[in-house]
Amino acid sequence: xxxxxxxxxxxxxxxxxxxxxxxxxxxxxxxxxxxxxxxxxxxxxxxxxxxxxxxxxxxxxxxxxxxxxxxxxxxxxxxxxxxxxxxxxxxxxxxxxxxxxxxxxxxxxxxxxxxxxxxxxxxxxxxxxxxxxxxxxxxxxxxxxxxxxxxxxxxxxxxxxxxxxxxxxxx
Amino acid sequence: xxxxxxxxxxxxxxxxxxxxxxxxxxxxxxxxxxxxxxxxxxxxxxxxxxxxxxxxxxxxxxxxxxxxxxxxxxxxxxxxxxxxxxxxxxxxxxxxxxxxxxxxxxxxxxxxxxxxxxxxxxxx
Numbered sequence: 001x002x003x004x005x006x007x008x009x010x011x012x013x014x015x016x017x018x019x020x021x022x023x024x025x026x027x028x029x030x031x032x033x034x035x036x037x038x039x040x041x042x043x044x045x046x047x048x049x050x051x052x053x054x055x056x057x058x059x060x061x062x063x064x065x066x067x068x069x070x071x072x073x074x075x076x077x078x079x080x081x082x083x084x085x086x087x088x089x090x091x092x093x094x095x096x097x098x099x100x101x102x103x104x105x106x107x108x109x110x111x112x113x114x115x116x117x118x119x120x121x122x123x124x125x126x127x128x129x130x131x132x133x134x135x136x137x138x139x140x141x142x143x144x145x146x147x148x149x150x151x152x153x154x155x156x157x158x159x160x161x162x163x164x165x166x167x168x169x170x171x
Numbered sequence: 172x173x174x175x176x177x178x179x180x181x182x183x184x185x186x187x188x189x190x191x192x193x194x195x196x197x198x199x200x201x202x203x204x205x206x207x208x209x210x211x212x213x214x215x216x217x218x219x220x221x222x223x224x225x226x227x228x229x230x231x232x233x234x235x236x237x238x239x240x241x242x243x244x245x246x247x248x249x250x251x252x253x254x255x256x257x258x259x260x261x262x263x264x265x266x267x268x269x270x271x272x273x274x275x276x277x278x279x280x281x282x283x284x285x286x287x288x289x290x291x292x293x294x295x
Contacts, residue, residue, distance in 0.1 A: 007194025016190040017183040024182020024246040025175060031241065048250040055251035056258065081190050081252070086182045088250035090212040091219035092240075094277075094284040098220065102288070116250075117277050121261075124254035128262075 012077050019082015027087050040108060041096040044089060045116060051088035052120045055080060056127025064135035174234055178242040185246030204272040205256045208249065212276055215248035217283035224291020 006012045031043040062068070062076050093116055100109030193207030200206045219240050226236045253276060260269035 005194055005198060007191045013187055013190065017187045020186020020189075020246045021179040021183030024185070024242055025179040027182075027245060028175060028178045028237075028241055051251040052254040055255050059255060081193075081249075082186060084251045085189060085249040086186045086246040088252075089245040090248035090250045090253060090276075090280060091215040091244045091284075092248075093250060094212075094216035094280040095219045095223050095240075095288070097281055098284040098288055099223070113277060113281065117273055120250060120254040121257050121273060124251070124258045125261075128255075128258060 006073075006077070011074070015074060015077040016082045016085075019078040019080075019084075020086035023083035023086030023088075026083075027089065038108075040100075041092070041112065044092045044096060045112065048088045048093065048116060049119055049123045051084045053123040053127040055084040055088075056124040056129075057131045058084070058127075060128040060131035061135050064131060174237060177238045181238050181242030182246030185243040185248075189247050189249065203268045204260070204275075208252050208256055209272070209276055209279075212248045212253055213279045213283045215244050216280040217287040219244045219248075220284035220287020220289075221291040222287075224288040225294050226291075227288070228292050228294065 027043075027047050030047050034043040034046060036042050058079055059076070062072050066072060068076060093113065097109045097113045100106075100112060189211050192211060196207040196210060197205070222231075222236055222240050222244070225231055226233065253272070257269050257273040260272055
């Protein structure tokens with residue numbers, strides 16, 4: 001059933017499971033290894049920022065290389081919604097923030113949440129930017145001029161002639 | 172040894188739950204923002220708040236919180252996808268959608284976590 005959606009096919013589900021299990025285990029181990037100075041949730045903060053950067057790098061790098069199909073799609077599923085999805089966590093960010101504020105540490109809680117969002121967006125954008133510069137779309141490459149699918153959005157790549165303009169636009 | 176293994180398995184199950192739910196929502200709902208990640212992260216924050224609230228009153232051993240919270244709900248929710256979706260919206264200059272995806276999700280997630288902790292502490 002090659003036309004059924006990805007989330008209903010066995011291999012994609014297995015890849016996401018394997019990546020998610022490994023990513024979750026990695027986050028758990030980081031939590032054991034990293035300290036939480038002054039009871040601040042440094043492990044969650046660190047894995048989330050690293051994961052946001054890595055996911056930006058991965059998705060943009062794959063996108064620059066060609067369409068989301070074949071081995072490229074399998075790598076994306078294993079490391080994107082799989083490993084990085086399991087490695088990073090949104091629920092811990094929210095609950096840790098709430099626990100800090102419930103202890104009366106409003107500045108720490110607010111700072112943690114705001115810093116996670118601002119630096120998380122910056123880290124993901126930095127990952128996209130690094131991949132966009134590492135893997136430039138080759139001149140006249142077939143099939144990738146218009147758009148390909150990331151795990152999240154259809155991103156319209158610029159035609160080769162518009163490259164300089166789109167680079168400015170991303171910054 | 173058994174706890175790390177259970178954390179990994181629960182994380183894999185959580186990741187698959189996210190993958191399937193996101194796919195289902197994506198195929199049926201076309202909204203301002205990617206609704207799948209939004210629903211997943213807010214519901215996961217509610218549930219982790221609940222689990223944390225229950226453990227705070229000592230109703231469950233800590234290992235349950237680690238496997239369900241760090242494992243399943245950590246694997247279910249995702250920070251990295253939320254960030255990249257916000258970046259993609261910013262790239263498309265969809266400022267309102269980007270604000271909803273970034274700030275709106277965080278505020279609703281925090282509200283859900285507050286509600287979850289409160290409900291959890293009622294479970295005496």
